[in-house]
Amino acid sequence: MIELAINNVTRAFGDDRGVRDLSLTVERGEFFVLLGPSGAGKSTLLRMIAGLERPDSGNIEIGGRSIVGLRRPDNAVAMVFQSLALYPHMSAFDNIAFPLRMMRLGRQQIEQRVRETAALAGLEIDLGRRPGQLSGGERQRVALARALVREPRVILMDEPLSQLDTQLRNALRLELKEFQRRTGRTIVYVTHDHVSAFILGDRMAVMQNGEVAQIGAPTEIYRYPANLFVARFLGDTPMNLVKCRISEGRRGLWVGEARIELTPPGSLTGDLMLGIRPEDLSLNATLGAVELPIVVETAEFLGARYLVRLRLGEATLSAEFPTPLKPGEPARLYAPSDCFHFFDPESGRRIA
Template sequence: MATVDINNVTKHFDDVRAIDGVTLSVQEGEFLVLLGPSGCGKTTLMRTIAGLEHPTSGEILIDGRNVTGLPPRARDVAMVFQSYALYPHKTVFNNIVFPLKAQGIPKEEWDTRVREAAQVLGLEKLLDRRPRQLSGGERQRVALARAMVRDPKVMLLDEPLSNLDAKLRASARDELQTFQRRLGTTTIFVTHDQVEAMGMGDRIAVMSGGKLRQLGTPHEVYTESADTFVATFLGSPGMNLIPRNGYLLGFRPENFLPREAMPSQSQIETFRFDVKRVEYLGADRLIYGIVDHAPDDVISIARLPSAVTFPIEVHENHEFAVAHEHLRYFDADTGLRISPQPL
């Protein structure tokens, strides 16, 4: 168990700034998620923490020790790759024992430690198999066992769930979180899937363009998004943004409801909403349209839960509303969150 401190790290590949001045502290035993679209630098940041890439500038501290120039083997971190990177020619047992051998752990301990790790992940019966004889979920568990067997200070997980099918992914999410809580190992988890990030992270670090956009609990980054990128990246669909009086007014689709469906006592802002399209998704209805006074190319979306049965027709001009507490304000130029403005 350890802390990880990333101090003003940059990483340039020729002219590309993969990481552009990121500062981030991971607490002991924390499950931190690095979230961002592909190419945002999250994987590069993780590889830098592992020591597979060396930062152009800045420093990385693990448990207070500066490891910036050290090779991976001197950092005591374990990593699970998206592809799981199991050694195809080794049995499950030999895959799991490999880090112990490489780290010079005494031979007498190998068997017990491998069996312990295998037991935690339910792999006891598979120890003699080779990776190609395993299913996707089993491979992922072998990769996790290999990561935990040496009791690393930090575990780095690079999209370990993205190779699983949807059904398996949900249960693997649950297993992985339980497993992390049980070990209490400081864990950094990279993903581009916001559902994984929201569901699993103690805190989420949202990245874009090599920069850290926001760091906070899932609730914070969702409800108190620091800028328009975070606001629109999170949520499905993301936050609606409407230009108004020189700033951007934001509200989430699930808070954008027909006037009739709003509780009468709340303070609300009303909009005339020109409905262009209705999508029926089972649990929800998505209403696409244009808010009056907004430019024609700014489509807003309302997400109506199936409990709201109020009929909405295409081409209808309907009155919609948002409660004041759900309105967010952003600077039109920088995209940063600003204090409430006159409506």
């Protein structure tokens, strides 16, 4: 069942930031991540869903009702801001109670709902304390509780974990995912960090220049990036992308003067971009693996692994191995034939 529908939304700013003719849908109970570099338009989109920004054209529906142009926000959305935006002069209790007070609920009702929501958000503190007296994690939970308390259909999150240190961020991220699974809330989460997107998202949209580059489950997007941008943007060590050529005269796939023994899928010919993820390169030949003739350039010690730079024809590749390879030596690497990605060098689109 569709909870949030964005139809052909456009919002232009003076510069290139903004959102262009964007459509997507989010199912009820889904954890949906908007991923993209800064300036991709993901925060603008989030603010339009929140009603803080008005689209130039297009429509946004929540639970089947359009929210564009409402004079006041209805209870359909709540938001957790990057800075959390807790009211510094109010206690944790008053922060969480604020949306209910604005709804003019009775005192007892407010008291009850605040307590319930605080417990739901994992708050086990004295609610009389102010944001300044709380730890980073507690503040996070207060902000979550404030967003939850009105029981909105959709909760929007604008990188709320970005200002925490790594350990706490990892812990809270897991907790948030667990919380969402347990309660079945619909969450739209903005981030520029693909790790967060992978961990949190049921589905995600990768955004580029105000448009959706690809929508899908994290595994699907990782395995089958729709274009060069997505291929480069996801992954700890970016995908190796090299120019290659398939000509009718010479059999096989050519990277410069290096030949790869691979029968290209379909009837591809001409200049292409070839993509191989570093982790798909291996030293061991497995059944059906394709052999790559390479020369080792450098090997950097990273702790658990070595980052090795390799020359393949004219191009340089990166790969990670548990053991170092000697620089200057030719070697043989293998990659499964289904791990070769081909992109159109002009449009950047995935071909196979």
